[in-house]
Amino acid sequence: MSQGQYVAAAYGVVFAFVLVYVAIIAAKLVRLQRETAELLELVRRKDAAARRDPAPVVEARSEA
């Protein structure tokens, strides 16, 4: 290898690291987005179920 190729290799390694890091962060963002969507869907379903079948109102009775 020539001296210039060693220089290119050193800078290339750093550039590749930044690319890999960005790819990892992007993959993580996709996972977080999916988890957020799942949680939102769960909350919406619970909300819809609560509207369909409202919980019976229990009146407080005095024991006295």
Added chain:
Amino acid sequence: MSTSAIRSVPGLALLTAGLMGSALVLALIVVPEDADQGISQRIFYIHVPIALTAYFCFGLGAWKALLLLWRGEERHDLESYVAIHQGTIFGALTLITGSIWAKASWGRWWLWSEDQLVLFLVLFLFYCAYFMLRFSLEDGPRRARSSAVYALFGVVLIPVSFLAIRLAEDLIHPTVFTRDGPQMSGSMFATFCVAWGAVTLLAYVLYRVELAGKRLDADLRDLREALP
């Protein structure tokens, strides 16, 4: 991390990209070739800033660990972990770029007889073992405290590794910064400063992004557990 701190990340990332681009142009095109080492000396402008950033990240991790033990605030545990993670990544890059430079200049990828190389490897492996310790314990205050104590022990190795380059007797590893100042021309020093600023800013942006991701992950986990 506050909302305003997260909002500043895109601006800082743009600034980092600009500085990195400038550093590349300066280091590979503008700055004159070194009379002694020739073109391979251009690795200096990426290798040394990365090594200094690795030391800084390990130091930051130890500082956050000290804050955790001192004040007992849980958030410092994650901050210490992310800083050490960054330090390990930049440490690996230091070893790789250093090996490439060694091969180009000395004709060898690694020299076990060089104390400064071996000491940096010891520092790197010490912080690699931090992750083994951390992930062998269950999540909680005990893990946070044990990890913090380990991170603090490692900080002792930072000045030893840093000074080894200056105290080494055989001086195969070049010493550019001496008591008489930087042993290079003004344009070379300016290029080094730009590259150092770019790499430090890159590490800071990556630190903030990783920290925000980990906190978001933890918040989502808590939210999932809170939902009946």
